Amino acid sequence: MHSPDPLDVLVTGVGAVSCLGLGTDELWAGLKAADSRPTPVPGLIERIPDALAYQVTGVGSWSADATERQARATEFALHAAREAVADAGLTDVEIEDMAVVIGTAGGATGERDVDLGRDTGSSRAGDWSPMFAVSSVVSGEFGAFGTNLSVSNACAASGYALTMAMGMVRRGEADTVLVGGADALGTVPLSSFSRLGANDPKVCRPFDENRRGTVFGEGAAMLVVQSARTAGGRRRYGRLRGSAWSCDAYHPTAPDPAGEQLVRVAREALREARIAPEDIGLVIPHGTGTEQNDGLESRVLREVLEEHLDTVPLFSLKAFTGHSAGAAAxxxxxxAALIARHGEAPANVPLEQQDTGCDVWLPQNGPTSVPGVNTLINAYGFGGSNFSMVFEGEAL
Structure with a gap:
């Protein structure tokens, strides 16, 4: 086990709500089963043939009518947060002083995601209450009086939240931080991606030769991170070892094909983690299933990890859960925490045919042993927001 360091940011609790179920046990079981598929989105599929999504059931309910939809992203965050706080075994004093940092791309925009040309009779007409109140609602639920931050920079949002949480702990601004991401489906992103031709009409299949775009998912993922002093003798999943941000400043939606900033952010994360490329034992890529992202990210990983990439497995998460936008990182x-706890990465969802332009290793015939491994995590967002992080797991 790693000896505590004053700069350690330790993960002591996790929680999740996803299309695979409510809780991390259900998430892990779903990853092991590798049989999730997107389903038609009611109210949209009749007008948009590729309106598919990896949808959460059992928390709230989806409706294309905004008058029936009540901030599902917040509901997801609350469920995941309760699990993470319980998993960490936080005391009342720790909860009271806890900071909360949550990333979300859409927040509660789904509540007002309506056809403005149609009179719905909604009492929400003219409602200008905050759309990005997920973090404040979660803090209120727990009675947490620490720093409260809501981060919303597209699909890198929860990655930036994780980096903020790391910094707060390392600077002594907080001993305990509840950090994560939450997002729910909305008609605007689903419709817009369809118009862009960026929806895959079948499944989310990153790195597959036949991929045609991404498929949205929804849910929330939360972590309790603590300083070494506060974590004490608690069971822990590992530590957030290094992270970094960069920005392409290239295009509102398309990544810079040169990939310079993607290389930069990954190398900076490794530098902060004080490790070399050969120390990375697993990659959880951004891997959205779009042609541009997967090919570019594969080339970036080759440049960053060099020949070591040949022996580093990738775990293509979005093939299981879809693209959860601001919650993706x-x-x-x-x-990464669950993989560290179990000492293995589940087999990837089988590809029909791997794209020859994606020179990465995606194990598909059984789990891959990865005890105590350093995992590189990537998340990229519209506007050129890029995030990379190194998570160091602890073998039990």
Whole structure:
């Protein structure tokens, strides 16, 4: 086990709500089963043939009518947060002083995600209450009076939240931080991606030769991170070892094909973690299933990890859960923690045919042993927001 360091940011609790079920046990079982598929989105599939998504059941209910939809992202976050706090065994004093940092791309925008040309009779007309109140609602639920931050920079949001949480702990601004991401489906992103031709009409299949775009998912993933002093003798999943941000400043939606900033952010995360490329034992890529992302990310990983990439397995998470937007990086971090706890990465969802332009290793015939491994996590967002992090798991 790693000897405590004053700068350690230790993960002592995790929680999740996903299409695979309510809780991390259900998430892990679903990853092991590798049989999740997207389903038609009611109210949209009739008008948009590729309106599919990896949908959460058992928490709230989806409806294309905004008058029936009540901030599902917040509901997801609350469920995942309760699990993470219980998993960490936080005391009342720790909860009271706890900081909360949550990333979300859409927040509660789904509540007002309506056809403005149609009179719905909604009492929400003219409602200008905050759309990004997920973190404040979660803090209120627990009675947490620490720093409260809501981060919303597209699909890198929860990655930036994780980096903020790391910094707060390392600077002594907080001993305990509840950090993660949450997002729910909305008609606007689903419809817009369809218009862009960026929806896959079948499944989310990153790195597959026949991929045609991404498929959205929804849910929440939360982690309790603590300083070494506060974590004490608690059971822990590992530590957040290094992270970094960068920005392409290239295009509102498309990544810079040169990939320079993606290389930069990954190398900076490794530098902060004080490890070399050969120390990375697993990668959880951004891997959205779009042609541009997967090919570019594969080339970036080759440049960063060099020949070591040949022996580093990738775990393609979005093939199981879809693209959970602002929650994506937090889901990757929770999965890294679960993989560390179990000492193995589940087999990837089988590909029909791997794209020859994606020169990466995606084990598909059984779990891969990865005890105590350093995992590189990537998340990229519209506007050129890039995030990479190194999570160091602890073998039991």
């Amino acid at each position: 937090a889901f990757a971090a929770v999965c």
